[in-house]
Every structure is written in structure tokens, then in C-alpha cells.
Amino acid sequence: QVQLVESGGGVVQPGRSLRLSCAASGFTFSAYGIHWVRQAPGKGLEWLAFISYVGTNKYYADSVKGRFTVSRDNSKNTLYLQMNSLREEDTAVYYCAKDITGTTPYYYMDVWGKGTTVTVSS
Amino acid sequence: QSVLTQPPSVSGAPGQRVTISCTGSSSNFGAGYGVHWYQHLPGTAPKLLICDNNNRPSGVPDRFSGSKSGTSASLAITGLQAEDEADYYCQSYDSSLSGSVFGGGTKLTVL
Numbered sequence: 411q412v413q414l415v416e417s418g419g420g421v422v423q424p425g426r427s428l429r430l431s432c433a434a435s436g437f438t439f440s441a442y443g444i445h446w447v448r449q450a451p452g453k454g455l456e457w458l459a460f461i462s463y464v465g466t467n468k469y470y471a472d473s474v475k476g477r478f479t480v481s482r483d484n485s486k487n488t489l490y491l492q493m494n495s496l497r498e499e500d501t502a503v504y505y506c507a508k509d510i511t512g513t514t515p516y517y518y519m520d521v522w523g524k525g526t527t528v529t530v531s532s
Numbered sequence: 533q534s535v536l537t538q539p540p541s542v543s544g545a546p547g548q549r550v551t552i553s554c555t556g557s558s559s560n561f562g563a564g565y566g567v568h569w570y571q572h573l574p575g576t577a578p579k580l581l582i583c584d585n586n587n588r589p590s591g592v593p594d595r596f597s598g599s600k601s602g603t604s605a606s607l608a609i610t611g612l613q614a615e616d617e618a619d620y621y622c623q624s625y626d627s628s629l630s631g632s633v634f635g636g637g638t639k640l641t642v643l
Contacts, residue, residue, distance in 0.1 A: 445632065447578075447634075454534065454619075454621060454634060454635070454636045454637035455570070455572070455578065455621050455623075455634045455637065456634065457623075457631060457632040457633060457634055460631070460632065469630060469631050469632075470631070471629075471631055472629070505577065505578070507578075510583075515625060515631060515632045516565060516625045517566070517568075517583075517584075517625070518566070518568035518580065518583045518584070518623060519568075519570075519578075519580065519623075520580050520583070520589065522577040522578050522579070523577060524576065524577045525577070
């Protein structure tokens with residue numbers, strides 16, 4: 411079935427880096443754009459980034475622009491989120507979510523992973 | 533402060549009807565971008581409930597419906613059931629931010 415599985419979360423010190431992965435299965439990964447969304451403890455969902463189906467178009471929320479980089483390897487059906495200069499406020503559950511289209515984040519997310527937890531703490 | 537504004541909480545008794553509002557602006561709903569709704573239970577993957585203002589994906593009960601007018605949107609749930617207790621989020625695209633945006637979320641309590 412259509413599935414997204416995030417991994418790579420953990421505990422990291424402020425200022426350090428972490429890379430999250432999102433493995434896709436059950437659909438043609440290379441045909442769809444993918445989002446990253448997070449939920450901090452006690453907070454709502456926050457959209458972070460979108461990457462188009464071939465990886466040429468990328469969009470970022472202001473809160474992570476310049477620190478986080480989204481990328482994908484369509485040969486491995488995998489999406490990545492490189493997180494640098496991490497702050498305590500980046501502590502959250504991170505989700506990847508499939509868009510219904512391939513090129514822009516104008517629409518909606520029809521398949522979500524169960525998330526991976528990132529804790530930024532000294 | 534979310535770009536899309538939702539009430540923090542709503543409640544209703546089993547069998548009743550509740551609505552959750554989502555207020556946007558000229559750079560999202562007013563610019564013609566659609567509103568989409570998600571149901572989220574703690575510890576689980578968010579679930580798409582309503583897409584493109586008022587369309588239900590396959591498998592979503594017809595107790596759930598959506599509407600949009602101008603810069604406002606709403607989600608209605610009729611015949612409230614205990615299993616509907618969850619957090620609900622609206623989402624759209626914002627042209628000023630050049631990105632997707634979520635509402636702050638609304639916690640639905642079934643009394």
C-alpha cells in the first residue's frame with residue numbers, strides 16, 4: 411500500500427546537524443512533490459518545506475530557510491531533510507507528506523508518514 | 533500566530549452537529565487557493581478529511597463536509613461520534629509567503 415516512513419530522528423545538541431529520511435513505497439515516488447511538516451510539543455502543525463518531483467523546485471518556510479535543506483533521490487525512493495544549526499525550538503515530530511501534484515505546493519497532502527521525533531537539547 | 537485562524541477548541545454531544553471555522557486572507561483563500569482539512573490524533577499520521585474546499589476523499593464518511601466563501605472556510609461534522617474526538621487543521625497555500633500554511637488547529641471534544 412501507499413506508505414511513507416520517516417527515520418533519522420533523535421536527540422541532538424543545539425547548533426548541531428541532523429538528517430532525516432523519508433522512505434516511500436506503493437506509488438511512483440518520482441512523479442510527486444513531497445512536503446515536510448512538523449509538530450512541536452503542545453503546538454499545531456507547521457509546514458516546513460516542499461520539493462518538486464524532480465527536485466528542481468524547492469519552497470521553504472521562513473522559520474527554516476537557510477538552515478534546512480530538502481532533497482530527494484528518486485532512484486532510492488527517498489526524501490531527505492538536512493537540518494543544520496539546530497535550535498531548541500526545532501524540537502518536534504517531523505512528518506513527510508505526499509502532495510497530489512508534482513511541481514508546486516499549491517494543493518494538499520494525501521498521504522502522511524507517522525513521523526520521527528527530533529529533540530534538540532543540551 | 534498562524535496565517536489561518538481557527539478556534540482553539542469546540543465541543544459537542546454525541547449525535548450533534550459542530551462546525552470549525554478557518555479564517556484566511558486575500559493572499560490565500562481570497563486569491564483562489566483551496567482549503568483542505570486534516571484530522572489528527574496524537575501519535576498518528578494526520579489524515580486528509582476534506583480537499584479542495586468541499587471534496588471528501590474515498591473512505592471519509594459523509595458526516596464530514598466543508599465549505600469556503602471569500603476569505604473564510606468551515607468544516608462541519610454531523611452525527612458527532614466519540615471517535616471524532618481529535619485535532620482538526622485547515623491548510624492552504626499563501627502567495628505572500630510562497631508556501632503552504634496550516635491553521636493553528638482546533639481540538640474537538642465529544643462530551
